[in-house]
Amino acid sequence: MEQKQTRKKHRISYYLSLAILLVILFFAYQYYQQNNFNDFVRSETKLYTSQFTRDKQIKYEGKRSYKIENPEYNDAMFYKKVAVKKNQPYKVTCMVKTNNIQAKEETAGVGAGLAVEGTTERSVSITGTQDWQKIELIFNSKDREEINIGARLGGNLGEAKGEAWFSDFRMEEGIAEQNNTWKFACYIFKNTDVTINNKRIQLEVTRK
Numbered sequence: 001m002e003q004k005q006t007r008k009k010h011r012i013s014y015y016l017s018l019a020i021l022l023v024i025l026f027f028a029y030q031y032y033q034q035n036n037f038n039d040f041v042r043s044e045t046k047l048y049t050s051q052f053t054r055d056k057q058i059k060y061e062g063k064r065s066y067k068i069e070n071p072e073y074n075d076a077m078f079y080k081k082v083a084v085k086k087n088q089p090y091k092v093t094c095m096v097k098t099n100n101i102q103a104k105e106e107t108a109g110v111g112a113g114l115a116v117e118g119t120t121e122r123s124v125s126i127t128g129t130q131d132w133q134k135i136e137l138i139f140n141s142k143d144r145e146e147i148n149i150g151a152r153l154g155g156n157l158g159e160a161k162g163e164a165w166f167s168d169f170r171m172e173e174g175i176a177e178q179n180n181t182w183k184f185a186c187y188i189f190k191n192t193d194v195t196i197n198n199k200r201i202q203l204e205v206t207r208k
Helices: 002-035
Strands: 041-044 051-060 063-074 076-083 087-101 111-116 128-140 146-154 159-174 191-196 199-204
Touching: 041 087, 041 146, 051 087, 051 159, 063 146, 063 199, 087 111, 087 146, 111 128, 146 159
Parallel strands: none
Antiparallel strands: 041 076, 051 063, 063 159, 076 146, 087 128, 087 159, 111 146, 191 199
């Protein structure tokens, strides 16, 4: 009788431990899914201000989106180092969705967009509240063999606040233009009569 009670206690303890382990694994998996950035590096001007997550609620084509939230004005970005060929054109595209994004100053290029980290190379920047739309960044690698490309909420010339979701990142290599032929036009006016810096200039082409 006593042995049966002991075995019963052991079974209860085993199932209880198993249940606790499963709960721990479930929450660990949820945490991993929410914070798995696939080698993206998180960066922000004001440290510990922005929030970076993988959003399971707002998705694009069924995949968790990459979310940047700036509760206050900040320049936040997550980027990934990619290899490129020298002097090659590239196009990077992604889908972006925004909620109440506001730029701190009325400066062009501040909002949600794509950017090459550490440079002024960027895509258009989205502000306000917008549904999913495609944006693109076109750049030339020049003498670089590696660059950091990522999604940004802010800008190199300013800060922004609000929420932005990014998804479906794609990168394409273009073809370098080898044509060095210049096309130009020359215009000759028989008579010119203009005012420059409050001075009247009159010119006439004559033939001798």
